[in-house]
Amino acid sequence: MITSLPKLLGATVVTLKLLSLSLFFGLFIGLLFAILRLNKNKIINKFAYGYSYIFRGTPLLVQIFIIYFGLGQIExxxxxxxxxxFKEPYWCAIIAFSLNTGAYTSEILRSAFQTIKPGFIEAGKSLGISNKIIFYKIQIPIAIRQSLPAYGNEIILMMKGTSLASTVTLMDLTGVAKYIISTTFKPIEVFIVAGSIYLFMTFVIHNLIKFLEKKYGY
Amino acid sequence: MGLLAFGDTGWGDELFYATLMTIAVSITAMFIGFLFALIFTPLKLSKNKFFNLIGNSYTTVIRGVPELLVIYLFFFGGSGAVMYVASIFGYNEYIEINAFITGSFAIGIISGAYSTEVFRGAIQSIDKGQFEASQVLGLKRFVYFFKVIMPQMLRLAIPNLSNVWQITLKDTSLISVTGLVEIMRQSYIAAGSTRDPLFFYSFAAVLYLLLTFLSMKLINRLEIKYSRGF
Structure with a gap:
């Protein structure tokens, strides 16, 4: 149990790297598609809806497999x-995770944009502030504040999602845990250690979001 | 489209049975999840601190740990645990548990944690007056739970349970790592033998989309049925 700890902690770094890079790209994809969703053009709107519907309606495992095994097939x-x-499993996993979390993030941000009271925007307009500044200085900050709790959940879901990287040969926390289980055959001990590391990360993320909510609350 | 032909030449019938397997595992897991929720929701709502701790640990641990890790625990540890229990009763032969049971149980425990949260939320949002009114009327606990609380709770819980169902359905794809032949596993086999992973995994994605789409339609009808009169 103790001997497996250094190996698992080393693998935690891989998990954290996967998580942070995916969240970083996913946030941009999410913001882009949230803006597309709010577009009045029907075709753009349907396209953005289709994207989020497909990525939210299929398992993450299928998405990784399509990107890692499927795309390499096209000459x-x-x-x-x-x-x-795309030949690196590491980047394939990050692309799949980013696209997946991007779809969920776009839904979170869209609903946040839609719940902004029209009064804020009207007030901005009547003060003669340009549309661009209204968007960047009024809508985006309010939307971020609104979507913090839901986004916190998404971060935790994504953290659990990174465990699927182990299915495309990456040695992340779950991958190493599985390797240790199958060589030592001590599933319960390894589960307790790896599970505690995951729980600790969940705990940290949860409290970080709570702190941010308080800080930016009104 | 020859790849999807039914019979010996294509993978159509195999994928069809695999889809049925996915549905079967999802429904079994959802049902096991309900059983877990039935035990843990009262624990979570209990005023006793010890019971409370048990209920909270269950939902926190399961919702904070990746599904895949839980599945590995059951896959590698399941038969060991059953053999240990069997050895207490004097049975020392090797026992192998079927992948269907291990898989449904693992997914069921995960699904149960989400269901517990949904039921807890639903019960807590029922008006306090309802509890007081049934006490004043002197209803028996059994009647009061099944005739007063349950119908109101279900109405509030159905929209969120539909989310739990979607999560459960998508989680079943992870059991493919244990070798149970459901959509993902079958696509993996087909992709390996035809060297056409792009087609088969995309087809698997279509199957999952179809399942989520159809189940949403069905749940929406249930939702309308249960929210009659409100």
Missing amino acids: YFRSTFLWVV
């Missing part, structure tokens, strides 16, 4: 410069 694709990125 043309292998000859482009993108192949440098």
Whole structure:
């Protein structure tokens, strides 16, 4: 139980890297698609809705497998410069996670934008503030504050999602835990250690979000 | 489309049975989850601190740990645990548990944690007056729970339970790591033998979309049925 701890802690770094990079890219994708969802053009709107529907309606495992095993099959694709990125399981996992969390984030941000009281925007307009500044200085800060609790849940879900990286040969926390279980055959001990590390991360994220909510609360 | 033909030449019938397996595992897991929720919701709502702690640990641990890790625990530890219990009763032969049971149980425990939270929320949002009124009327605890609280709770819980169902349905894809032949596993086998992973995994994605879409339609009808009169 103690001997497995250093190995598992080392793997935790991989998990955290996967998580932070995916969240970083996912936030941009989410913001982009949330803005597209609010667009009045029907085609753009339907496209953004379709994106979030497909990524939220299928398991993350399918998405990783399509990106990692599926895309490599296209001959043309292998000859482009993108192949440098897509042949690495590490980047495939990050792309799949980013697209997945992007879909959920776009829904969270969309509902946050929609719940902003029209009065705020009208007030801005009547003060003669330009639309661009209204968007960046009024809508975005309010939307971020509104979506903090839901986004906190999404971070925790994504943290659990990174465990799927172990299915595409990456040695993240779950991958290493599985390896130790299958070599030592001590499932319960390893589960307790790896589970505690995950729980600790959940605890930290949960409290961080709570702190931010308080700080930016009104 | 020859790849999807039914019979020996294609993978159509295999994928069809795999889809039925996914549905079967999801429903079994959801049902096991309800049983867990039935035990842990009262514990979570209990005023006794010890019971409270048990209920809270269950939902916190299961919701904070990746599903895959829980599945590995059951996959590698399940038969060991059953054999240990059996050895107490004097049975020392090797016992292998079927992948369907291990899988449904693992997913069921996860689904149960989410259901527990949903039921707790639903019960807490029932008006306090309802509890007081049934006490004043002298209703027996049994009648009061099943005739007063339960119908109101279900109405509040159904929209959130539909989320739990979606999560459970998608989580079943993870049992493919234990070798149970459901959609994901079958696609993996088909992709391996035809060397066409893009097609089969995309088809698996379509199957999952279809399942989530159809179940949403069904749940919406239930929701309308249960919210009659409000």
